[in-house]
Each structure stands twice: as C-alpha cells, then as structure tokens.
Amino acid sequence: MRGYYQNEEDSPEEDSTTTLENQLLHFHTSDQHERAISTGTELLAIDPLNGWVHAIMGQAYTSLEQYNHAEKHFKAAIAQDPDDADNFTQISFMELQRGRAGKADDYIRKSISMDPTSAYTWYIFGILCIHYEDFNQAQFCVAKIRELDPSSNNAEQLDVMSKTNIEGKNQYSTTEKISENEKLLGTDPENDFAHYQLANIYLHEIKDFDKAEFHFRKALEIDPIDKDYQKGLIKSWRKRDWILKTLWIPYLPIQWALDICGWANKKIWPYVFMIFIMKYILIAAIVVALIFYSIFWPVAKLYEYMTLAEIHRKMGVLKIYSGTMEQIHKWKLSKRMFTMAGIALFYWGCIALLTPLIIDHEAAKMSITAIIFGIFTIIVSLSWIWLIINAIKKSKRSSKNKSLKA
Numbered sequence: 001m002r003g004y005y006q007n008e009e010d011s012p013e014e015d016s017t018t019t020l021e022n023q024l025l026h027f028h029t030s031d032q033h034e035r036a037i038s039t040g041t042e043l044l045a046i047d048p049l050n051g052w053v054h055a056i057m058g059q060a061y062t063s064l065e066q067y068n069h070a071e072k073h074f075k076a077a078i079a080q081d082p083d084d085a086d087n088f089t090q091i092s093f094m095e096l097q098r099g100r101a102g103k104a105d106d107y108i109r110k111s112i113s114m115d116p117t118s119a120y121t122w123y124i125f126g127i128l129c130i131h132y133e134d135f136n137q138a139q140f141c142v143a144k145i146r147e148l149d150p151s152s153n154n155a156e157q158l159d160v161m162s163k164t165n166i167e168g169k170n171q172y173s174t175t176e177k178i179s180e181n182e183k184l185l186g187t188d189p190e191n192d193f194a195h196y197q198l199a200n201i202y203l204h205e206i207k208d209f210d211k212a213e214f215h216f217r218k219a220l221e222i223d224p225i226d227k228d229y230q231k232g233l234i235k236s237w238r239k240r241d242w243i244l245k246t247l248w249i250p251y252l253p254i255q256w257a258l259d260i261c262g263w264a265n266k267k268i269w270p271y272v273f274m275i276f277i278m279k280y281i282l283i284a285a286i287v288v289a290l291i292f293y294s295i296f297w298p299v300a301k302l303y304e305y306m307t308l309a310e311i312h313r314k315m316g317v318l319k320i321y322s323g324t325m326e327q328i329h330k331w332k333l334s335k336r337m338f339t340m341a342g343i344a345l346f347y348w349g350c351i352a353l354l355t356p357l358i359i360d361h362e363a364a365k366m367s368i369t370a371i372i373f374g375i376f377t378i379i380v381s382l383s384w385i386w387l388i389i390n391a392i393k394k395s396k397r398s399s400k401n402k403s404l405k406a
Helices: 018-029 033-046 051-063 067-080 085-098 101-114 119-131 135-148 154-163 174-187 192-206 209-222 227-240 242-247 249-267 270-315 323-328 333-360 362-405
Strands: none
Touching (some): 051 067, 101 119, 119 154, 135 154, 154 174, 192 209, 192 227, 209 270, 227 270, 242 249, 249 270
C-alpha cells in the first residue's frame, strides 16, 4: 500500500531554501520518492535539524520500503518537534508496513493522546485495527473520521475494508464487497488498495482468476514495489499458469493439512482424535514436505520471480532491482527463460545425484530425519507460544480500546 500524506499546508514558511523546499514538496506529493530523498539530502546538508525535511524523508523511505532509513528520519523529526502528533502517526504507519504492529500500536496511541482531532490519525489506527482483525474497533474509527472530516474518502475505504471481514449482520456479502470497492474506484481510479481488495474477492470467493489477475496487475501498476500486491499476483498465476500449476501440485497435501490444522485450532476437540494418528500424520507430512521443498519449490519460486521481473520490465520500473539483477532483467525474455531452464536442470541434476548417496548412507538418513523432526517440533512449539502471546496482546488491546471510546 502506498504511503498516505498530509495536506501541503503543513510546509514551513518560505526562507532562503524556498526553492529546494518547494521542489521537495512537489516530489513528495507527486510520489517521486527518489528525487524527494535527493532534494531532502541537499536541504539537510544546509540545515541538519530541519524536522519537516526529516519527516518527508521518512515518508519517502517508507514508500520505498527502506525502513531503517525511514525510522532514522522519523526519530530525528520527533526529536526536533516532539509535540507534532503527525510525526508519531507517520512512524506508526511505517512500523505497520515494516511488520512491527506492536510498535505501530504504541506510536498511534501516542499520537491520538496528543491530538484526538486528526481524522488521518484515526484512519491509520483503523488500518492497524484491521491488521489485528479488530473490525468492531475499525468501525469506531470510521465513525470518528466521518465526525472529524465528513468529506474524507478514507472513511469509506476503511468502512469497506472492515465490513469485508467483520462477522455478523454488518458483514458485506460478496456482491456488496464488489459494489463498494468499485464505488471507491469510481471516486479514485488510482486507489490501489481497492483493486487489491477486488482481486482477493475474485481470487478467493468467486474463483474468477482472470479478473483477480487483472486487479492485482492494476494495483501493482500503481505501486510496483508493494509486496502484498506482488504475492497476490503470483497466487493468481498459480491458478492459471500450467507450469506453476504443475510445480505446485505436490503442495496440495500440505495445504490440506494446514487447512485441517486451522479448523482444529478453532474447535480444539479434533486434536483429541488426532493424537492417535499423529505419528502417521507427521511421517506423511515430512515426506511430502521434503519432496516438495527440495525438488519443486525452488524451481517454482525461480519461475515466479522471473515472471514478476518481466512484468516490472514492461512497466519500466526495473530500477527497483539493484546491481546485477537489474542488468539480467534487461536481457531478452528468451535468454532469461533459457537461463532459468538451465538453472532448474542443474538443480534437479544435483538432487538426482545426491539422493542415492543419502539413501545409502545410514548416518546421513538419521541426521536428516533428526533435523527435520527438530525443525517441525520447534515450529509447532513456536506456533503455540505465538497463539498464547497473541491472546494476551488481544486482551490488552481490548482494554486500551475501551479507554479510547470512553
């Protein structure tokens, strides 16, 4: 998802660096992130303590998914202006994009405590609530945005996002989800997230993989570096591309097992019966996983990567790749596919040579089996720990949310 920015009125008063600041503001509002960073660097060379420039640099780096640089600039902005609530909102959004929802939650609540009248802050908090699957709290944020800024489109987008997932009578039907997201696109044709939501509806609910790919591509055209859009597009390919469908066939038993575990986690009682066949389930899971992840998965991921790079090449955004990879992706498609086929054949050849050696070597078999069982045990243990920690965090969030509504 792209970054969300405040109004241009927030810019500082004109001074001796007016030209550079105007350029920075222009690059910032037109999503020219690399040029914004270049101009911001010039301004910071003149005035290293300019908090406004640091804040814009942080947002630019966030959009480029260079989160370490973004964090550095946001913290510099906060150090220069600790009373500016917007800086806490922006660093919260960055942390959420980075995958640090806990830190994002702390920062956004700090921002709300400093300035509860910012509709934009409530919007970012609403996105965070959806991340936590707290859809009722997200609806509270929708009401706050409408109260504070009735003209904002953010309320409608957040409303659609939450009602797409909320359970009960307020949940949208599939038809309503499509209709509401198309309304968002009617208002804002460049709304990449509306395309993304439509793509997921067509992919998971309607099973119309052509339309799913269309909307994933549209979202990616607007924001070529977004990892969620890239992953979604790849998932739609796995349903349509015969090469990927073939390579991912061995994954189906793993997917079925994961679906059963997800169902069992909700009910709990099925685990009582699964205990008696757990030994056979583990053996089957390990064999299938070993075959898939050692033989098919690396080649499938290579094919997906090359195909996605071709999409980026056609978009003219190969600059998002660095160094040698950018040069490789400029090769003709036939040359790149021939290279990929060569790598795949070489990899499979190595597997074919090594497999008999491992099978005939008893110590090697025992070592590999022990490693696999160890990894599996660690994953299961960590999953349960994660579930417990999540339950505790959910309880604490609920208590904090009650205080916000008070």
